[in-house]
Amino acid sequence: MQNLLTSSPLLNLSDYTSISSLLLGTDVPGSSTGFVEPAFISARPIYVLQPQCKSGDSVTIPITVGSVNAQKEIKCVQGLPLWRNSSITINEETFRGYRKGKTAKGINEIAMGYDFQDSNENHFNVLTLYNSTYENASFIPMPFALLRIPHSLNAVSNAYLQLIQGSGVKMLLDFTKEMPKQATRLTFDFSAVAGPLFFEWVVVLLFPKKIQVMLTYLVYEKQHKLRTMMKMHGLGDGPYWIIYYMYFLIFSTVYLIVFVIFGSIIGVNFFKINDYSIQFVFFFSFINLQIVLAFLASSFFSKVNTAQAIAYLYIFGSGLMAGYLIRNFIEGGKFPRHWITVLEIIPAFSLYRGLYELGQYAVRSSETGSPGMRWSDLNDHMNGMRDVLIIIILEWLVLLPVAYYFDYASSVGHRSSPLSIIKHLLKKDPTWRRITANEIDGKDVHIEMEKVDIIKEREAVDQVLQQQQTSGYAVVCDDLRKVYHGKDGNPDKFAVQGVSLALPYGECLGILGPNGAGKSSFISMMIGFVKPTSGNAFVRGFSIQNDMEKIYSSMGVCPQNDMLWETLTGREHLQFYGRLKGLSGSSLDLVVDESLRSVNLLHGGAPDKQVKKYSGGMRRRLSVAISLIGDAKVVYMDEPSTGLDPASRKSLWSAVKQAKQDRAIILTTHSMEEAETLCDRLCIMVDGKLQCIGTPKELIARYGGYYVLTMTTLPEFEQEVEDLVRRLSPSSRKVYHLSGTQKHELPKQEARISDVFMAVESFKKRVEVQAWGLADTTMEDVFVKVAKGAQSSEELS
C-alpha cells in the first residue's frame, strides 16, 4: 500500500478491486503499512479497499474499533458491502488520536478519510474527510503531504470509475487543481482587525502596572494597614508617593517601549507607520494619568476586592462605551466636535480616541501607502490627537495634587474620609478643635469620684502642661477620650474616657484591663490609627492631633494584629524598617541579626522564610522585633506575647527588658506575670477609665492588704471553717465557695501568719482538712478586685 501510494502522484486506486471507507494516517495500531488502515466507518454499506483483492479472495485486514485492535479475515466481494459499522465508530476512529491524556507520540492522526456511503454501480456518493492540521506530513508521500480537497476528490473519482468500469479505465481528467491566483503578500493589519478597543484593553489590562494592579497594591497596603505600619516607622507620605510613583512609572514605561518595538518588529502598521515620538508622548502621558487615577481611587477604597471589581468594571465598561460613542460620534458625523472633546475628559475615552486616530493612519497607510501620523498632522482639525494630548496632560496636572491631597488626608495620622474632607472644606467645620467631656454629642458624661493615684497622676499632667514641659516626657496624655458613634440605632460607645498620664523616658508602663476595657483604643489613638474624640496627647512634646508625622520618626509599634507582607521574609521586613529608621550597610545587617536573635528568629532558616510560612508565634515575635528596631524612643506594644509559648515569651521579655533602658514603652497585656516582669508602673483600665496607677508593689499594697486563706473539707464542715476564719479575722470576706472549698480574704491588720498557722493546726485535729493554703495577695487578685469593683460601681451608677 505504501509503495502504491508512493509511486503515484495521486491516489490511484486502479489496483483495488473494491472500495470502502478509507482512512490514511500514521502509527495505526495493527496496521502493517504504518499509515493506511481500512476502517469501518458507516452504518451504511461500505466497501473495503484492498490491493489485488479479487472476488472470492480472502484478505486479512486490521480492524481498530475504539481501543480494540484485531484482525479480520474477510472475503472480497466486488461491489458488495463487507462490513457494517455505526457512525459512532466513525467518530471513534477519526478522533481516536486526539483523546485527552494521549501523548503527542501516541496520537494516531488520520490524514484523510473517505466514506463511500451508499455508493454502488449506479450511484457515487463520497464523503471526503480531510485533516488540514495534519502534523506528520513527513511520513506521508509528498503528494499527500500537500493534499488538498480537489486532489483527494479526483483520486476517489478515479477509483470509483475503475471500480465500475474496470481497472483499465482512466479518467481523462487527471486531477483537479485549486484555481491559480496571483501571488499576494499576506498583510495582517492588527489595528484594522482588532480596532482601537483591543489596544485600549491591551494598554489598560496588559501593562504590568495597569491601573487595577496599581490600585490593588495601594489598597492592599491600606487594607492590611501596611501603609500605616510604614508610616508609623517613619516613611512619610511624600517619600511613599515618590517611591510608588516612580516604581509604577518605570515599569510601565519600559513595557511601553518594548510593546512598541515588538509591534514594529512584527510589522504591525499601527506602530510602524506612526511617528514614534507621538506614540511615546501619547502613551507616556496616559501612563502618568493612570498612576494618578490609581492613587486617587485608592483613597476611596479600603478593601482590595471591591477596588478590583470596580476597576475591572470601569475598564471594560468605559472601553466599550468609548468604542461605541466615540466611533459613532466621529464616523456618524452627526455630533458637534466639542461633544467629543467633552467625552474625552473621561480618561478611557481620551485613550480610545488617541488609539482610534493612530489606527486610522495605520489603516489608510496599508490601503493607500500613505505615511502614518506626523506631528504636522496634529494641525489638521479632523485629527483628534492634539485635543487628546492636551486633555490628558491637563488632567494629569490637575489630578496630581488632588490625588495627593486626598491620599494624604485619608492616610493614618490625618484620617478622615475624602467625603468628610469635602464637607469640612465646604462648611469650614472646626472638626479638629478640642471639646470637653460633657460636650461629646451633648451627652452628660458621668464623672465619678476618682482614686487618689489617678487624681495625683492628673495633677502631674496638669503641671507638665502648665509649665509647657511636655517635651521632657516621652508621653503625656491629657484627658484623652474616644467615642465610637453607634450606627443603626446602637448607642455610642465610650471606649476611652479621660485618660491622663505622664510617662518619663526609660519607663515601661503596663496597661491591664478586661476585654473591651479600651486598651487597644487608647493605643490606636496614640499611634494615629484613630483620631481622639477629645483631649490630646504629646509624644516627646509633639501633639498627636497635629504632629503625628513628627512623632512617627521616633516611634515603634507592635500592633495587636500583625501587619506584615506575606511574601517578604523576616529579615527583609527588618531591613526595610531598619532603613526607614536611617540604618544602612553593615550596621543595618548587625542590627537586623541582633533583632532576629533577640526574638529567637535567627536560627532554623527563620530569617529567610517568607512570612506566609511563619507560625502565629513567629509573626508575633517578628512584629515585636520590628517595633524595637532602630532608635524608636517611644514604643507601643499591644499584647506582645499573645500566642507565644513559654520559652519564646521568656526570650521576648528579655528583649523588651533590654530595649527599655533608654526609651519609654507602653504595653497592654492580659498576663499579670508579664506585667510584673516588664513594667515599672501598671495601670488598670475598666470601661475606658483608669482605675489605678502605680508600681506593682504599690498596687498590691494598696489594693491587696489581705491574705487569702483557701481550705478544702467535706461539705458538712463548711460552717466550721467559716467560724474558724471569723475567729481569726472578724472582718474577713468570703470570696469563693464550691462544694467544700472556700476562699477567704483576711485583712493583714487582723490576721498574723503565725496565728493562722496555729489555728489551722488545732482545727485539723477536730476536722478532716483535705487541703489548705495561705497566700499573700497577687497582682491577679488586685486586678480581679479592681475590675470587679469598677464594674459594680458602674452598674450602681
Ligand SMILES: Nc1ncnc2c1ncn2[C@@H]1O[C@H](COP(=O)(O)OP(=O)(O)OP(=O)(O)O)[C@@H](O)[C@H]1O
Ligand atoms: N471601631 C469601633 N467601633 C465601635 N466600637 C468599637 C470599635 N473599636 C472598639 N470598640 C469598642 O470599644 C470598646 C473598647 O474596645 P478595645 O478594643 O479598645 O478594648 P480592649 O481593652 O483593647 O479589648 P481586648 O483586651 O479584648 O483587646 C469595646 O466595647 C469595643 O467593642
